[in-house]
Amino acid sequence: MRMEGASRLFAKPRAMTGAEIETVIARFAETAALAEQADFDGVQIHAAHGYLLSQFLSPLTNLRTDGWGGSLENRARLLVEIVRAVRARVSPGFGVGVKLNSSDFQKGGFGAEDAVAVVRMLNDMPVDLVELSGGSYESPAMHGRPAAASTVAREAYFVDFARDVVAEARMPVLVTGGIRRRTTAEAALAPEDGRPGVAMVGLAQALAFAPDLPNRWRAGEAAVEVPGIRWKSRPLASLATMALAKRQLRRMGAGKRPTPRAWAPGVVACDQLRTIWRSRRYRAWLQARRQA
């Protein structure tokens, strides 16, 4: 991991064995079956943001020389096999979506053309929805692309890429990232210069700071104040962005109103301590379960 000051937060990666890969596929399928049993309407298989499936898709992190690495078809095999295994375990009416990066925004990584090619592979499978995002912990484009020239790209980071994907996709495409205003959402849904719009938009931070935003939009244009973190280290700024939004969720859970006002370094420190404490508690629980 190349994350400036925050690399130490992550363990050193190693190559998985074939047996571990098969276990991962089985565990995704088992989890989807449990979600259906628990009465959820669907699951989303997360293949974006530098997590495991996104690592398999990227030629920067997937250095395998077996059937799980090399060509894009091989790098996408784990995702495709997981979709197949999940579908085999759930009923036909249960929704199965995939979250995919439009690009990793890393030189030599998974790019926009790869994303279109993977969506073409998913076209032949019963996938109900593709959500497009972008970036990873190392290159956190999901929390804004400072180099973006146009206002649209600054406000709805991946809409431009999404239009190329929509043109190829047989399933509905959803785009998430940077949407705060009703007009931005409407622009993403509308065609532009002969290129199609997306079917849906996703909102994360905007709803953490204004959970009633859809109602406010319905009543007219409404601004939501989402604090922008302008730290030099983008990975650290991304951690702070998440920590501030999580704080709002905790506040609402405790019956308080969200507030954009907070001292970001303090919120990040508390969030990290909380994560360390929770991880320790989880590891102890796992250990006790293994021994029982």
Ligand SMILES: Cc1cc2nc3c(=O)[nH]c(=O)nc-3n(C[C@H](O)[C@H](O)[C@H](O)COP(=O)(O)O)c2cc1C
């Ligand atoms: C509180 C919070 C938690 C998030 N957790 C995750 C996560 O676990 N995994 C992930 O890939 N993205 C996560 N995200 C990123 C969002 O899915 C989304 O891509 C990003 O926030 C950009 O959308 P936005 O501009 O609407 O916030 C999280 C975002 C927030 C605000």
